[in-house]
Amino acid sequence: MSRLFDTLALYGISAVLAVAFYYQLVLGELPCPLCALQRVGFLVAGVGLMLNLRTGTSAANYGLVLLTAVAAGSASLRQIALHVVPGTGSYGSALFGMHFYTWAFVAYGALIVYVGVMLFAVTAGRSVHAARLNGFQVGAFGVFVALAAANVIAFLLECGLGPCPDDPIGYLLLPGAP
Amino acid sequence: MVMVLPFIMALVAAALAWMGRPKAALLLGVATVAVQVGWLVYHATDTLKISL
Numbered sequence: 001m002s003r004l005f006d007t008l009a010l011y012g013i014s015a016v017l018a019v020a021f022y023y024q025l026v027l028g029e030l031p032c033p034l035c036a037l038q039r040v041g042f043l044v045a046g047v048g049l050m051l052n053l054r055t056g057t058s059a060a061n062y063g064l065v066l067l068t069a070v071a072a073g074s075a076s077l078r079q080i081a082l083h084v085v086p087g088t089g090s091y092g093s094a095l096f097g098m099h100f101y102t103w104a105f106v107a108y109g110a111l112i113v114y115v116g117v118m119l120f121a122v123t124a125g126r127s128v129h130a131a132r133l134n135g136f137q138v139g140a141f142g143v144f145v146a147l148a149a150a151n152v153i154a155f156l157l158e159c160g161l162g163p164c165p166d167d168p169i170g171y172l173l174l175p176g177a178p
Numbered sequence: 179m180v181m182v183l184p185f186i187m188a189l190v191a192a193a194l195a196w197m198g199r200p201k202a203a204l205l206l207g208v209a210t211v212a213v214q215v216g217w218l219v220y221h222a223t224d225t226l227k228i229s230l
Contacts, residue, residue, distance in 0.1 A: 033221050036181060040214050043188035047207045050195040061200075064207045071214050078222045130198075141196055148189040152182060159181045163220075 002057055002118060003131070009114060010049045010140040013042050016107060017147040020100070021154070029092050030158060030168040034079045038104040039151060041072020045111060046144045053137050056130040057122055062115045069115070073108035076101045184213045 020039060023029045031039065048065035052058070079101035083090045090099050098106075133141070158164060160172040170176075187210040194203035 033181065033217070036185075037214055037217055037221065040184045040188060040210065043185065043192070044207050044210050044214070047188060047191045047195050047203060047210075050192060051200050051203055054195055054198055055200040058200075060204055064204060064211070067208070067211045068214065071211055071218060075214075075218050075221070078218070145189070145192050145196065148185070148192050152185045152189050155182045155185050161180050161182070164181045166224075 002121060003053060003137070005114075005118065006049045006052045006057070007137050007140050009111075010046055010053070010144055013046045013049070014140070014143045014147055016042055017144075017151065019095075021147070021150065023093060023100070024154065027093065030170070031155075031164075032079075032091055032168060033164045033166060034075050034101065035091075036155060036159075036164055037075040038072050038079075038101065041068045041075070041104075041108065043148050043151065044068035045072075046148070050141060050144065053133065053140075054130065057118075059119060059122060062119050062122070066112060066115050069108045069111045073105055073112070076104040076108065080105060181217070184210050184217070187213065 017039065020031070020035075024031060045065045045068050048061045048063075048068075051061040051064075079091065082088065083099075083101075092100055095103060155164070157171045157173045158168060165172075187206055191203045191206040191210060194206060
């Protein structure tokens with residue numbers, strides 16, 4: 001059962017990354033540096049889940065998810081704090097009434113709770129060993145790795161080989177692109 | 179420091195995980211988190227010019 005949950009969580013992470021790309025590529029909303037750190041968190045969390053599915057569930061893999069969730073959740077909290085004072089504006093569009101950095105904070109909180117529950121299940125003796133990947137899991141891997149590669153390309157084009165601008169208005173390596 | 183670096187590291191870690199190399203993937207994953215935290219400290223202490 002934990003393999004199903006990890007697969008669904010991996011699809012969920014890919015869905016988050018895909019929505020971020022939709023807003024970046026279709027609506028032209030470029031990610032800021034703190035947004036980038038939040039995306040990195042989803043990528044590393046996905047790696048932990050992939051390891052669970054590919055080589056067997058372990059506390060170390062969930063530990064990796066936990067570490068990056070705390071780091072990326074802190075980045076989202078920093079961004080929330082920047083805009084929490086009335087009159088300080090916001091960054092990007094809102095989705096269902098909340099901005100993406102707020103959604104990211106919620107997502108990382110949910111991820112931490114998920115890891116806690118799964119660790120409880122693992123230490124209770126219901127751990128799962130490595131097994132052959134089924135089509136559903138290979139699909140999750142493929143979608144996630146494709147999105148990870150797309151993120152590398154997108155941030156390389158936006159920031160080049162240096163830090164991202166605080167308030168990005170275009171792609172550094174694609175002058176003239178929206 | 180290069181902002182795209184943690185993305186490259188995460189992509190390679192994902193590839194290693196898919197290839198069934200847990201130790202290398204975990205090590206690279208933890209290193210990615212270290213870079214992520216480094217960038218977070220930088221961006222949590224500088225003055226951001228974002229819509230303020």
